Amino acid sequence: MSTLRRDRSHGWLGGVCAGIARRYGIDPALVRLAFVIATAAGGAGIVLYLLGWLVIPAGEATGRRRLPTGRGAVEVAFGTGLLLLSILLTFRALGIWFSDAIVWPLVLIVSGAALIWRGSSAVRPEPAPTGVPGAGANRPVEPIPAAVPDEPRRTVGAVSRTGVGIALVIAAGFAFLQATHALNAARDVGLALIAAVVVLGVIFAPWVLRLVRSLTEERSERIRSQERAEVAAHLHDSVLQTLALVQRSDDPQQVAALARRQERELRAWLAGRPALGQAARLAPALEAAAADVEDNHGVPVEVVVVGDRELDPAVEAVVAAAREAMTNAAKFGGGSTVDVYAECTPDALRVFVRDRGPGFDPAAVPADRRGVRESIVGRMERHGGRARISGAPAGGTEVELVLEGER
Amino acid sequence: MSEPRVVIVDDHKLFRSGVRAELEPLLEILAEAGTVEEAEAAIVEHEPDVVLLDVHMPGGGGVEVIRRAAAAGLRPTFLALSVSDAAEDVIAVIRAGARGYVTKNIAPGDLADAVRRVHEGDAVFSPRLAGFVLDAFTGPAPQPESELDLLTPREREVLQHIARGYMYKEIGLRLEISPKTVEAHVSSVLRKLQLSSRHELTRWAADRGIGL
Numbered sequence: 001m002s003t004l005r006r007d008r009s010h011g012w013l014g015g016v017c018a019g020i021a022r023r024y025g026i027d028p029a030l031v032r033l034a035f036v037i038a039t040a041a042g043g044a045g046i047v048l049y050l051l052g053w054l055v056i057p058a059g060e061a062t063g064r065r066r067l068p069t070g071r072g073a074v075e076v077a078f079g080t081g082l083l084l085l086s087i088l089l090t091f092r093a094l095g096i097w098f099s100d101a102i103v104w105p106l107v108l109i110v111s112g113a114a115l116i117w118r119g120s121s122a123v124r125p126e127p128a129p130t131g132v133p134g135a136g137a138n139r140p141v142e143p144i145p146a147a148v149p150d151e152p153r154r155t156v157g158a159v160s161r162t163g164v165g166i167a168l169v170i171a172a173g174f175a176f177l178q179a180t181h182a183l184n185a186a187r188d189v190g191l192a193l194i195a196a197v198v199v200l201g202v203i204f205a206p207w208v209l210r211l212v213r214s215l216t217e218e219r220s221e222r223i224r225s226q227e228r229a230e231v232a233a234h235l236h237d238s239v240l241q242t243l244a245l246v247q248r249s250d251d252p253q254q255v256a257a258l259a260r261r262q263e264r265e266l267r268a269w270l271a272g273r274p275a276l277g278q279a280a281r282l283a284p285a286l287e288a289a290a291a292d293v294e295d296n297h298g299v300p301v302e303v304v305v306v307g308d309r310e311l312d313p314a315v316e317a318v319v320a321a322a323r324e325a326m327t328n329a330a331k332f333g334g335g336s337t338v339d340v341y342a343e344c345t346p347d348a349l350r351v352f353v354r355d356r357g358p359g360f361d362p363a364a365v366p367a368d369r370r371g372v373r374e375s376i377v378g379r380m381e382r383h384g385g386r387a388r389i390s391g392a393p394a395g396g397t398e399v400e401l402v403l404e405g406e407r
Numbered sequence: 408m409s410e411p412r413v414v415i416v417d418d419h420k421l422f423r424s425g426v427r428a429e430l431e432p433l434l435e436i437l438a439e440a441g442t443v444e445e446a447e448a449a450i451v452e453h454e455p456d457v458v459l460l461d462v463h464m465p466g467g468g469g470v471e472v473i474r475r476a477a478a479a480g481l482r483p484t485f486l487a488l489s490v491s492d493a494a495e496d497v498i499a500v501i502r503a504g505a506r507g508y509v510t511k512n513i514a515p516g517d518l519a520d521a522v523r524r525v526h527e528g529d530a531v532f533s534p535r536l537a538g539f540v541l542d543a544f545t546g547p548a549p550q551p552e553s554e555l556d557l558l559t560p561r562e563r564e565v566l567q568h569i570a571r572g573y574m575y576k577e578i579g580l581r582l583e584i585s586p587k588t589v590e591a592h593v594s595s596v597l598r599k600l601q602l603s604s605r606h607e608l609t610r611w612a613a614d615r616g617i618g619l
Contacts, residue, residue, distance in 0.1 A: 110510055115463065246496070263490075269492075281409055282425065302535070302572070303536045304537070304538035304570045305536055305538065306538050306541040306542050306545065306570070307542065337572070339534055339568070339570075339572025341534065341538070341570040341571040341572070343567065343570075352571045354571055354572045354573075356572075398571070
């Protein structure tokens with residue numbers, strides 16, 4: 001993970017510490033400890049944490065969060081807030097303190113901003129801010145805002161949360177002005193202006209950011225639908241082309257081969273599998289090989305795969321050997337269906353290729369017939385596997401390819 | 408046992424008449440049906456022994472036909488016949504009560520043979536169905552104590568051979584058991600397929616809206 005994201009699956013509150021720890025590859029406990037120690041510096045840790053919660057975008061939440069920070073956890077949030085307040089007051093009493101003029105407005109502003117941010121990211125059509133309450137300078141420090149779960153919330157909840165957040169931020173502005181006597185004297189207009197800009201910035205930043213994000217999402221959505229249209233166009237071309245070929249052909253075998261190939265392509269597409277030929281896994285690779293053999297020899301090849309695994313050089317060798325076995329089966333199997341069965345278990349990969357032809361004695365294959373000896377047996381042995389060729393009791397030939405070892 | 412009397416259910420007329428033309432010399436074909444309603448009517452009217460059942464049809468598909476026949480108090484043997492690749496569709500029809508599944512590209516003689524076998528009470532598995540079942544029964548069982556959730560090694564072996572393209576007779580030769588024993592193993596697998604609570608199966612069934 002290259003960018004800094006809040007890691008909500010491993011975090012306790014907002015996943016700030018876990019996110020930082022993950023980004024820089026350190027133990028989350030150390031990061032948390034650092035924040036706790038920083039808290040002793042006039043509550044800076046708490047402010048920093050809330051800021052982090054605010055500005056660091058959330059990563060994918062995969063698991064459950066540690067603390068129930070969703071709806072119905074208001075009590076938890078409130079309790080946490082009171083606890084933090086008591087900690088702050090303790091520091092104040094002990095004299096570890098910047099000044100009232102800085103800490104209280106900062107706490108208010110961060111809490112309010114957090115509420116607004118959570119609210120604005122919870123609902124998609126951004127709710128208009130509701131009536132701005134009057135300057136509640138005497139409001140107690142708000143508890144840490146409860147994180148909003150990712151599922152869309154009712155707009156009402158988000159709006160009221162946003163309202164409270166705005167009230168807090170404005171209160172912070174007033175508290176700051178009050179504490180610096182700017183309000184009384186109205187003499188430091190510049191300071192008031194700065195405070196106002198900060199307040200407005202904090203209030204409107206989330207919406208601006210949100211807008212930018214939704215534009216980005218829209219663009220990627222458009223790209224996706226374009227890709228889909230391209231795939232559909234490609235598909236139509238292939239189907240229509242096959243149908244045209246079928247209409248012009250009077251060779252039943254060729255028609256059957258065309259139909260089967262088209263059927264395969266359609267099925268692969270319907271199942272959302274990658275197009276044949278660019279397969280990175282065993283099952284599609286085997287099916288692609290079977291389709292090739294079918295096209296080249298006009299013999300149906302039935303593939304059944306149980307389990308699947310990534311292609312690596314050894315597995316690719318198995319697929320190549322299986323393709324060779326299929327080709328042999330198609331050539332010498334008397335035109336009967338070729339059955340291919342592959343089975344991936346945790347400790348081995350087995351592929352069986354079977355035809356119902358007259359069968360042959362592998363020992364009687366002349367040495368110059370390199371097909372079986374080289375491309376099947378030799379190839380498997382070079383990759384640590386083995387191949388066995390046997391005549392079935394009821395006729396036909398079966399090639400068994402085995403690749404043992406952990407996947 | 409007498410030759411089975413058959414009704415063919417498929418929403419593709421061309422395919423239906425093709426199958427009929429192929430089977431007519433081999434079996435007694437009573438009727439064809441192209442919709443769920445027609446199928447229900449044909450089953451009630453003709454009381455066939457075996458219904459060749461398309462998995463995919465408008466209006467609920469093969470599963471709905473089986474349900475309606477059962478609601479009408481009729482229990483013909485169903486043999487699913489489909490081009491469908493999707494495991495969930497095939498498993499759903501089996502769990503609804505079909506005695507087997509073959510793919511539409513089966514040779515006419517083999518199809519007639521499969522119809523006779525399900526009529527005689529056998530379960531008919533195509534290589535593809537065997538693959539689906541092996542897939543579904545791989546991985547940990549939800550209730551390890553339930554024998555319905557696990558395949559015995561012998562059943563697994565038999566299914567693997569079916570997936571490899573062997574006929575029951577050939578499997579018997581290879582495993583040195585009688586074809587009847589092979590058949591017993593397959594029937595046992597079919598029973599597990601229908602009764603097991605493995606979530607792979609129930610999930611597939613639930614996707615198709617089948618309560619079991």
